[in-house]
Amino acid sequence: MEYRYITDNNLENRQSYQYSEFQGERFLAAYKESRNALVLKGAPVIQKKEIADYCANIAENYYQKPVKQEYVVLRYELCAFLHAILNENNKNAEEQEFAMFDKIVKTFEVRKRLYHCYNGGFRPLDESDFYDCGLYLLFACGLVFAYKEKRNLKYLNALLKANDALISLAGRLNDFELAMLRYALSEETRMVQAFYRI
Numbered sequence: 001m002e003y004r005y006i007t008d009n010n011l012e013n014r015q016s017y018q019y020s021e022f023q024g025e026r027f028l029a030a031y032k033e034s035r036n037a038l039v040l041k042g043a044p045v046i047q048k049k050e051i052a053d054y055c056a057n058i059a060e061n062y063y064q065k066p067v068k069q070e071y072v073v074l075r076y077e078l079c080a081f082l083h084a085i086l087n088e089n090n091k092n093a094e095e096q097e098f099a100m101f102d103k104i105v106k107t108f109e110v111r112k113r114l115y116h117c118y119n120g121g122f123r124p125l126d127e128s129d130f131y132d133c134g135l136y137l138l139f140a141c142g143l144v145f146a147y148k149e150k151r152n153l154k155y156l157n158a159l160l161k162a163n164d165a166l167i168s169l170a171g172r173l174n175d176f177e178l179a180m181l182r183y184a185l186s187e188e189t190r191m192v193q194a195f196y197r198i
Contacts (some may be wrong), residue, residue: 003030140184
């Protein structure tokens with residue numbers, strides 16, 4: 001059996017996860033193989049501190065740019081969320097960032113795509129601007145930490161879909177981005193194994 005949710009480009013060929021039929025242990029084995037094929041080859045996964053440093057470097061550029069209040073700049077928001085959750089020293093800021101992150105999760109679940117900039121109603125300003133793999137990597141790492149913090153299945157559910165998209169685009173990633181993807185996949189498979197005891 002093949003894990004059928006990964007194409008040659010999931011951003012172009014968006015997957016429909018609704019009403020998926022139950023396929024038992026064969027499906028779980030195919031799922032694990034889809035992850036292990038990427039996790040087990042190449043450089044080791046990165047560490048939590050490296051993700052924090054990566055976000056801090058991005059933040060230096062984005063936090064200094066003036067942004068109109070009515071727009072949502074996704075890279076800024078994802079870095080702010082990761083910064084808040086990784087620093088663990090301001091619970092009020094973390095809860096505010098979770099509120100924004102939940103809006104990002106919701107728009108991703110509807111569109112299966114991420115865009116650089118949204119209006120206040122979370123509609124993308126440019127419908128063709130969904131190819132930045134870096135956004136999906138930041139989002140996937142955010143989902144990992146959100147699930148660890150809240151144990152809410154909506155984060156794990158979105159992580160599976162984000163990682164499917166990233167696997168389909170793995171050939172476009174540089175070495176550091178592949179290491180980030182391996183981190184997200186390693187954490188995802190641990191979470192799924194704990195949930196399903198596979």
